[in-house]
Structure formats: C-alpha cells, structure tokens
Amino acid sequence: QQNELNSFLWTIKRDPPSYFFGTIHVPYTRVWDFIPDNSKKAFQQSHIVYFELDLTDPYTISALTSCQLLPQGKNLQDVLPRDIYRRLKRHLEYVKLMMPSWMTPDQRGKGLYADYLFNAIAGNWERKRPVWVMLMVNSLTEVDIKSRGVPVLDLFLAQEAERLRKQTGAVEKVEEQCHPLNGLNFSQV
Helix, strand or coil: HHHCCCEEEEECCCCCCCCECCCCCCEEHHHHHHHCHHHHHHHHHHHEECCCCCCHHHHHHHHHHCCCCEEEECCCHHCCCCCHHHHHHHHHHHHHHHHHHHCHHHHCCCCCCCHHHHHHHHCCHHCCCHHHHHHHHCCHHHHHHHCEEEEEEHHHHHHHHCCCCEEEEECCCCHHHHHHHCCCCCCCC
C-alpha cells in the first residue's frame, strides 16, 4: 500500500537527482505514516536539504515574531472593530480556561503547563497584526493543543537533517513570507 500512495515528491532527473517535496505545517505525527517510502528514501539519500525557512535558526524565529507585530504604539484594539475585539478577547479567555483540560498527560509529564503553553502561543496577542491573530486563533483548538510539543513536518525534517549532518538551507527569507501577509487589508483578512 505504501508504494501506491500519492506523493508530493517531484524528481529532477540529473546526476545526482534533485527532488522537490511539498510539506504542510502540521505535526509530523499526523502525516508521517502516510508519506510514501520514495519520499523518505529521497530524504535519506540526499546530502543537501533546503527548506521553506530555516526553522532551526534563532534569527528566523525572532524575525518571524517581529514581523507579526503592529507598528510601534499600535494595539489590536486600535485597528479592530470594537465588537470583533471583544469577541476575540472573550474567546481567548475561554481558550485559556479550557487549555488545562485540553492538554495530554504526556504533555504534563514533560513539564508543559497550560499557562506557559497559552503564553507561548497567544502571548502579546494585543500587539499582533490581525492576519497573525487570525492564524493564531485557528491554531488554538483542542486538537492542536494536544499535539503541541510535536514538531511540524518541516521542523521535524530540518531537525532530522541536522541530526544526520546534512547540509541545509532555506529557499525563502522571513520577509518574503511576512510582507505579503502583512500587506493584506482588513477585509481580506
């Protein structure tokens, strides 16, 4: 069955071959068993691996965090309609209240606390641009909370590449992802 699965792997026939593999931003455990063997084999045989962004680089993470913020002195309350802001605030209060019951015993066993996790995901939410708050809210579900602590597929592959001492790189810069999203107007968001 595994070799009959559709693959998001494209091969460029050259010597040695090059591959393109399309990933998605979900915990790798949700998709790993469905990734065909040819994709896993291509990864194992590769010496150089490029990712969308270098998620193992502290600068990348810092730049991603910074680009999500509203201009200095602005808060979400200043840019959202009052009723949407109030609904958002109530929803985040609900999520914070529910988060302890959403966490798994395994997460608790690893020392993950609901307050810490909430702050890691939603901390400083009032300073973020609406598009990033929307993405954040979409990830604040019980299913997503239960999988926190499990790296997304991209990060898992990057960590594996480092562990296997493969040369790595990135095809995009943070700005190439941030600027288009930050350029969306309110009605688009």
